Amino acid sequence: MSWICRVHHSLCISIFYQKVKERSTMSVAIHIEKVVKKYEDHTVIDGLSLEIKPGELFTLLGPSGCGKTTLLRMIIGFNSIEGGAIKLDDQVINTIPVNKRKMGMVFQNYAIFPHMTVEENIAFGLKAQNQGKKDMQNRINEIMKVVRIEDHHAKKPDKLSGGQQQRVALARALVINPKVLLMDEPLSNLDAKLRVEMRNAIKDIQQKVGITTVYVTHDQEEALAISDRIAVMNKGIIQQIGKPENIYLRPNNVFVAQFIGTSNLIKGTVQKQQDGTFVVFNDGYSERMDHLLDTVTDGQQVVVSVRPQEFVVSKDANAISGVVDKTMFLGINTHYFITLKTGESVEVVQNIEDHSIIPEGTSVNVKVKPRLINVFDATSEMTLIKAGE
Known part of the structure; x- marks a missing residue:
């Protein structure tokens, strides 16, 4: 590729990022105020509160069963809320249906359709927005370039690597211009090398798009590598919230000290x-x-x-x-x-x-x-x- 082509390609990518960032609306804050989640006679989360800042990549980190995925599902609306409130900026969203919350979600198992091509998978969420054909195609092309999957647009998922499939899932979540991006253990099915590659890609894309992101993982190295801030959870209770370096260097209690790194x-x-x-x-x-x-x-x-x-x-x-x-x-x-x-x-x-x-x-x-x-x-x-x- 000549240097003129490389410069032109870099300029195009910058324009694509800017367009996506502009269309993703102003970043929103998430206010979680004393929320409660119960299953029959078992309370998983009891009065949990936290603030997620506009545009930050905020990670919920903790062992299996600590309540982090439950909280994520409460934010998007998959789980009911038995007490407290969740707000986007000043809007309470407790009773707003999932499809009206303007959130994108990336799942652990990718959840992309095996019978559709990359392009068709990404287009799926847009079809419900009644977009014009030309505008929809432009947005699909843009987001494929953002996540660097454009060369595989006509392939079916079985022809893609795990990392490529996760890029498709990320593109599908972002193409609808959500206010919030939610990610539930998105890298746990990848091998070690791909996990490092994809966590770097996710951090890079999130920063350039500027979308408020809530990320769930049990992998403390992953959390330290990508997060702006981390909430360490155990048994439905937040043990500490802070920047990765602060949580690692100055854990708030013995649990955090043992869970983050070797101690x-x-x-x-x-x-x-x-x-x-x-x-x-x-x-x-x-x-x-x-x-x-x-x-x-x-x-x-x-x-x-x-x-x-x-x-x-x-x-x-x-x-x-x-x-x-x-x-x-x-x-x-x-x-x-x-x-x-x-x-x-x-x-x-x-x-x-x-x-x-x-x-x-x-x-x-x-x-x-x-x-x-x-x-x-x-x-x-x-x-x-x-x-x-």
Whole structure:
């Protein structure tokens, strides 16, 4: 392709994105106010509230059965609402039929029609809008270019890869110019390489189109990679809402710390001294903590969450002693699985450039990086780190 053709193609794509963005209307906010969902005598969601900002990609993240898909289906209207309200901007949509909510949805299993071509699948949702033939064709052509499926317009789904089928499903959801895009585990049926490719594509398309998007997944890496903000859910309750980096670095409680990434949990005690506040681990090793809440008390029992990379293998005597049970070399990093003197098992990740590989069976001392670790009250399991630290 000559450079003139490449420039022309890029210009066309930019125009297509702009047209779709303009026609998708101004981005809307979603207000979820104390909503309740019951199935007979079982309450799945009980008084949940959250705000989704206009144009953001907001992810509902949690384990299977936590209520995230139930909430998504309440937003689009597949599930009834037994209490509270869901609003698009200022409009309550509780009783508005699904086909009147102006929302697009992408399902886990794609839900594209096997007997239709790519183009026919995308056109399906437009036919109900009584569009003129020329205008409808223009919109189909535009959205196929946006999701990069135009070269396959005449193919049936069985001739497409999983990623291509998901692009068709995404195009079909976007072509009707919805106010909100909803996505329910859209990548779970793809292999690892395709998942990475498609999550990048979804993020890119969502940003360029500018549509308010609610994304459901149980995959925390996927959520961290694509989200503007994440709501971590468990048993129908939101545990924490925040930007991916904030949730990863400063989890609100023990559940979030364990669900997002890998975390080692170690018992400890708060010790207040004249020269500061310390966390003392069960074998006597201590670290000064200058960013704990002022309300912590001397002798308070705590649980310390330490990411594998937040450990340091050290020769310092003021450290936690242990024995290397297993060594796993993974190129840049080496993972050590260590049983501590206290009986606790931890995973430690060290950069191979910083040290030679430690043989299994070796006695080692490990310290923590006090500014990075998280400390939780042993009873409530809530964070004891000051906000913003």
